[in-house]
Amino acid sequence: MFQELAERKGVVVKDGTEVVDVTKRGEGSILVKTASGEEFHGTKCIITVGAWTRKLVKSVAGMDLPVQPLHTLLCYWKARPGREHELTPEAGFPTFASYGDPHIYSTPSAEFQGLIKIAMHGGSPCDPDNRRYAAAGAADLVEPVARWIDAFMPDHVDTAERPFGKNVVVGAGFSGHGFKMAPAVGRILAEMAMDGEARTAADAGVELGDFRISKFVDNPKGNLKDF
Ligand SMILES: Cc1cc2nc3c(=O)[nH]c(=O)nc-3n(C[C@H](O)[C@H](O)[C@H](O)COP(=O)(O)OP(=O)(O)OC[C@H]3O[C@@H](n4cnc5c(N)ncnc54)[C@H](O)[C@@H]3O)c2cc1C
Known part of the structure; x- marks a missing residue:
């Protein structure tokens, strides 16, 4: 939606384009180079590369920013039969966080019917280019959430029935x-x-x-x- 609105204002989106270098090209001119050899220049450059910020800023500016990506997981849990509606925004179910150990956060059931997002905030340090997507750290990030749900919302959410199950x-x-x-x-x-x-x-x-x-x-x- 944001991209569409930006494009309507004349923005050109270059998806799948990796920036490999950002250099000063003279007074008031910045040169941006991509992995496929394209070059762009302008007077200003805004870098917003999320988990890759440390890598890109270090390679282009030599500065080591203390930005540490964490490997985390998003978990959706199954509402118990008959409880699906109670967990929706329409029924007034809130977005909430539990600042304990584990630190839990949740949003009401909306994007997938009958499923609610309840997850653990945090994770272990990772390299965004070498993440183990499989079951890496899954038990550490899922089981504490399951135990928290069993303690606080056992009547509403089923932790035994994992999606796919x-x-x-x-x-x-x-x-x-x-x-x-x-x-x-x-x-x-x-x-x-x-x-x-x-x-x-x-x-x-x-x-x-x-x-x-x-x-x-x-x-x-x-x-x-x-x-
Ligand atoms: C599990 C999880 C749940 C979240 N839930 C919510 C939520 O419910 N609500 C909410 O508001 N926020 C949520 N967030 C946070 C939100 O996703 C981030 O804050 C937001 O996406 C950050 O945007 P960004 O543009 O800074 O970085 P990103 O969205 O990470 O975008 C960075 C982009 O830079 C690209 N990139 C990297 N290196 C290069 C390069 N060299 N050249 C070109 N492109 C490059 C990447 O491919 C990526 O597309 C959640 C985050 C996580 C991890």
């Missing part, structure tokens, strides 16, 4: 050996999707723990062993 099952990572195991893997995936658990394997005493997606939480190598 058990309704999406991922079978991947067969490392060149998947075809011969397709019948067994197929049965496991089908039972997980239909019954919520792989009963046949469990009854046969097969340990499936090593295959859980949660093995990547705080451990990008999962259960990879050195040989």
Whole structure:
């Protein structure tokens, strides 16, 4: 919306354009260079690069600003059946923060029906160009929120039923050996999707723990062993 309004006033938006250098080109002239080799010049330049501020300002001005990006997570939780409307702005549900430990913030249920944003403020320091998007730090940023919800809003929000919940099952990572195991893997995936658990394997005493997606939480190598 902001971009559209700006464009109507004559602004040119150059999306997907990485600025690599900002230099003085003489009195009253600034030269901006991009990774694709484009050059722009003008009398003024405003830099608003969010989490990349420290990197860009250091590379163009040599100044080390104390701007430290944090890896954080946005969490949406499922309203308990029948409570969906109570959590909306129309019903008067507020935006709120809980300044305790953990520091929690929330906005009313609006953008996704039946889901409410409740998340933990903060996270651990990260490099914005090398973030581990997967489950990095997920447990640290999600479990405290779940415990807070269970303590303060247990009747309104369900922390056991995570969006997706058990309704999406991922079978991947067969490392060149998947075809011969397709019948067994197929049965496991089908039972997980239909019954919520792989009963046949469990009854046969097969340990499936090593295959859980949660093995990547705080451990990008999962259960990879050195040989
Ligand atoms: C989890 C979370 C929840 C939030 N919730 C809310 C909320 O509910 N309400 C609210 O008001 N705010 C919220 N915020 C804050 C809000 O998103 C930020 O304050 C706002 O986006 C900051 O805008 P910005 O333009 O400074 O930086 P950004 O939005 O981060 O934009 C920086 C841009 O610079 C680009 N860039 C980086 N390096 C270069 C380069 N070299 N050349 C060109 N472009 C570059 C990036 O690609 C990016 O598009 C939230 C933030 C987070 C992380």
